[in-house]
Amino acid sequence: MTTRGRRERMRAQMSAEVRSAARRIIANEGVDALTLSAIARDVGVTPAALYHHFEDGLPEIVYRVAEDIVDELVQDLQSAAASHPRDNFAMRLVEPVRALRNWAISHKPEFNLLFGAPSAAAGDAHGELTSAWVRRLAAVWGPIFVELWTQRPYPVLAEDKMDPRLRQQMRDYRTDTGVDLPPGALVVMLSCWRSIYGQVALEVFAHFAPLFSDQEPMFELLMYDLMRGMGLEEQYQPPVR
Structure with a gap:
């Protein structure tokens, strides 16, 4: 050598x-x-x-560590989605969300790094870090939503009924992530993510404790409701016990 x-x-x-x-x-x-x-x-x-x-010192180290974490997480989420048949859109969407929840609960500090408030250690790299994992997560669910929209279009808000600012933001998101959906379909996709993140964050940061010691029923109800909103309720499968 x-x-x-x-x-x-x-x-x-x-x-x-x-x-x-x-x-x-x-x-x-x-x-x-x-x-x-x-x-x-x-x-x-x-x-x-x-x-x-x-x-660049500590911020660069934090950024590289976050990359490592996201690499592993994305691989797990994609494997979870691939565990169901291609025509079962509901479970290809739900299973990686379940995997994300399980990962978040067992990796709270890592979840906090990626999804929590900006850390002093990340410094100026935090914005770039956040943009990077947003794109990576879009690559997990985005293709499934595109395939779903092609085969089974779900109800969306018409573009002419959307706030022009929201419409432009959806177009910018499409350009940035490559998720090729019309603005209304992207609103549904990102609204699902907003609900999922809220539910998982509440559990990880223990905002409901000790009122709800087992939050899985609420989580699964959310999964069912999201699938029902896209006309996929017949494909939803409860977790195996």
Whole structure:
């Protein structure tokens, strides 16, 4: 192996070790505990040495860790969707949502990093981080909605009845994500996501505790209602016990 090849391999290994250390700190102590000193201590280097691998320092590390988390999450969500036949649109939409909920409950600090309030550790990278995972999640559900719209169009608000600002936002979202749906169909898709995020966030951040110790029934009722709104209630299947 050449000197250059060996150096690149060592850099890649160090980068992986730094990201793993940062993720351990986030999982065990929360993103607010993430500092260059804490990461360096875990890896066994000086904080200054981290800049040789991450020129922008802590925000870049946070961004790369978030990429790793999203990569794994998206793979799990896509696998969940693929576990049902292509013509069962309801379960191809619902199953990855269930997977997201289960992941969020068991990975609360990581959920907080991606979906919670901006963290000081992410700094200016937070906006870019959020835009990146929004596009990645659109790639999970977007193609299913496009296929559904092609085969079984669901009720939508006519474009001429939409607030012009909303119509333009949907067009911008379509351009940014590549989800090729008319504005009204995108409103339905994003309204579903808004409801899902609200339900999951309430559970993860324990806003209903201790009134509801088991929130799965409310979650499943939401899934059924969303599918019913798109005319897919006959395809909905309750979770296997």
